[in-house]
Every structure is written in C-alpha cells, then in structure tokens.
Amino acid sequence: MSLHIYNVLHREKMPFEPLYEGKVHMYVCGPTVYDHAHVGHAKTYISFDVVVRYLRSRGYDVLYVQNLTDVGHLLDSGEDRILKKASQSQALPMQIVETYARSYFEDMDALGVLRPDISPRASGHIPEQIAMIETLIAHSYAYVTERGNVYFDVHRWPEYGKLSNRRLEEQEAGARVDLRDDKRHVEDFALWKAAEPEHILRWDSPWGVGYPGWHIECSAMAKKYLGVTFDIHGGGVDNIFPHNECEIAQSEAANDAPFARFWMLVGSLTVPDEFGIPIKMSKSLGNFYTIKDALKLHRAEVLRTFILTSHYRNPVVFSEEALDGARRGWERLYSAVRLTREKLRTAAPGNAGAAFLDVLAGTRQKFIDALDDDFNAPGGIAALHDLTREVNTLLNSGQPVGQAVLEAIDATYRELGGDVLGIIPDEAAAGSAASAERETGLIRLLVDMRAEARAARDFATADRIRDQLAALGVALEDRADGTVWRAN
C-alpha cells in the first residue's frame, strides 16, 4: 500500500504521486493575524505539521508555504479586521500584524509545529496580486466598476463551485445582498477594493488607491512560490466556501492551468455550549481558548496527542474529560520511553533480547500502513500503544536486554512518536542544558540516598524523600531493579 490521500476535490481517497518526483509542493491557508491563536488553529496546523513531517520521513523533499493574512480580510460590516483591532488598541495596523504574527509563531513553536519553509504576508505581495488581477481583467474574467472596485465574474467561470459542490443557481436565494455593492451579480467576489479615505491600509493600483480582496493573496503567493500547479492545498474546512472556491476559480482562470492537485481540509474544533451542544470554536463567537491558556494547563505533547487521536478530517469536541484521557494515554507512552532510556544508562553492550527487533519492525509497518492511509494518526498512535505493552513486558521480565536493543526501541519511539507525530520529547529536561543536567544529577542523588534508606528499612526517611519530591512535581516509581523518576 502506498500513500493515499482523501482528495476533497474528488471526494475520494486517491493514490498520491507528486507532480515532480521526490518533491512535494504544499500550501496551507494561514491565520489572519489580528488576535492570539486559539486551539482550533492548533488543530489545523498540528494536523498539517504531521502531514509535512510524515512526507519528509518518507523521503519527500517538501516545500511548505503557509501565508499570514495581514490585509484585506473584511468583517460583515465592511471593516478590515486588522484596522478594527488597530483603532481599538490605538496602534498602527502593522504593529498589530507584527504583534500577532510573533504570537502565532511563539504558539506554534511551543506546540512543536515546525515552521513553514516560507511564511509570505499578503501585504508584501501586492504587486503579484495586482498582476494576477490584471490578467483576469484582460481575459474578461474580472471587471472594473466606476468606483474602482474589481470583481471576479463567477458566471464567466462555469467550474465555480466544484470544490464545495455549490451551484450558482442554488446560491441565489440564500445569498446576502449588500446594497452598497456595485457587483454585477451578488455571487461575484472582490479582487480589489477602492479604499475609503479612512482606510489606511492602501496601495496604488491601475484602478486607483485601494487594497486587495481576501482571496487573491493565496492565489498570488501560491503561484509565486509553488508554481501554477502544485501538489497539496490545505486548510480548515470552514474555508471551503467561499475562500478556497474563489482561490481555485481565480487561479485557474488567470493561469490557464490546474491549481492544487490534492485538497486536504481539516475538520473544525468544537466546544460545548451551555447546553452541551458542540459549537465551532471561533474568534467571532468568543467561545475560544487561546493556545497560550491551553499550554498553561497541558504540555504541548498532550495537546498534540489529544488532537492526533482523531483523524484530521473529523470534527473534535474540546473537553477537559477528553483532554484528560489524552494526557493519561500519553503518559503511558512516555513512561515506557523513560524506562527505556533509564535502562540504557546502565545497559550492558550487546544485542541480548534481539528477538524484540521483530516487534519493532512490526510496529514500524503498522505505523506506516496507518499513516499511508490518509495520514491516519490515530492508527499510528495505536501502533505505539501496542508497542508500549510489549516494551513494558520485556523491560519488566527480568531478562537481559542489551544496549543495541534498547537503542533500537528508543529509536523507534524517537522516529515514529518524535519525528513524525511530535509527541515523544527527546529529553525530559526543561530549561538550559546545564541546569537540566544539574537538576537531573540532584534528583539522582536523592533517589540514591532514598535507596540506601530503604535498604536500611528506614521507611520514614524514604517516604519523606518521595513525598517531598512529589510536592516538587517529581514522581518516583520503585522497581525491582531500581527507581525510575519523572518530572511533571
């Protein structure tokens, strides 16, 4: 079985072959940076992080582009999101953009989400957007109005609606009509808007001073960095219409070439309302938890585990109960890794217990089979849990296990759980390497002293050390062959 991806464009799982052998060109719609990111964003970007990590682990050279929207994203009221925030905070628009772009990267870094190769900003690509709009006008796919607005004429593009399965005639009845609009048809969408005097995010264009529509940035930047046709376009399903649909229409009309070959859309994160009904987490509804707040309560690996135990296309309900289950499940995995590494410190050289290498090979195969099947991360995690049972059994059996075998176990967790899923940390230590080393040494010293007390049957001292360490967040577990500790 080779890698298969569910392609939203065709509504079916299809074998994945990149356009250029060995290379994957991938674009994911990024956030509009006018506020702190929330856990819903985390779901989308962790999901694509695993996609990128897995593709790389399979040997693909991935070029991953994810934009930052910093202009043109309007509210219903016609206000620009960035400008609204700027006037509220009495700051320059670009200060807002800078503040929240930094906040976004901070959060993603903390979540272990690898940075995209390129993070282009809409405001930095105005000429590219203007050029694309000019092409669309030249080919009569777009028109300029008296007021200096430019709209894409969806009736000129029969395939409009092919991603979201929407037909124009079905839209007419429900479409919102804005009397201020000067569109030919209500379904037409803006490529360029003339700026009102108070609109300070403005640029010169062939149609007067104005600013780009929201959708054109993704088309222009994807083309610039990935080419007119590229492999994968991702995003949250909530943007399937109109945003993704408009991207396809304007790109294919302007480039006269297919746009993205595979469309991957991530299911939304929901949060129960006061009646327990799950509602999509979103900024506009105000029912969101910021990533910063979530990270105060749960470590990044646990949040990743929580998100990755559901398939990326499914919606997920954000609840403390589910998060707690994820935490305990993750602890089970990580304890086995910790035990392996602890054993490794004193292991005898050699490959005693080499029969276990077959188990590792089996785990690897199960993991690959799962991820090959449309990035089935839950299946991958299940493979790690199966492995964990075997590892615990082996390491508790009292049989000798050589260094080579322990290293192979550690490497399996490191590669599958660490490199691909990002849920197994390299080292338990936090802080600087030097202080972490010192802390580890101090804990080991106390553990050794406690072992001496236990040997002398001085349980009062032994329990005092264990209790006080527990109060500091360091838990001890006594085993027949010694004590294992873990820090929260």
Add this chain to the structure above:
RNA sequence: GGCGACGUCGCCAAGUGGUAAGGCAAGGGUCUGCAAAACCCUCACCGUGGGUUCGAGUCCCACCGUCGCCUCCA
C-alpha cells in the same frame, strides 16, 4: 431551504463487504515495606427501520439526532 459530513463499549476513537484497533474509566488478579507504575483476565451484536449480498458499522433507501458551510472565521 441548499451543500457537505457525522451518529461505533460509561468517555475519547480507528475501522468503505468477510464474524469490531487503540486509549481513558471500571471490576478481578500478579508484583510492592507502603505507594506508584507495569503485566494478565473481564468489558460492544456498531442511531432506528427496510433493502442489496453467500456475507454489511462498512453499499442503497427512509426516518430520527448532531455538527460544519451558504461570502467574518483554521
């Protein structure tokens, strides 16, 4: 109303034709100075009703329920 999904053990959740992965919780054991962890055992006829098929969570129809989108949203 239209479009798109979903409904699998108390909770989370895989599984697109061949007698239901995994985690959490729960109960019973083993181990332990105590504890913790670990290991073993137990724990589901897959929303309802029809249909197709030798065989269906898995395909079709209807119904019930839930969510997302319908130009603010990852």
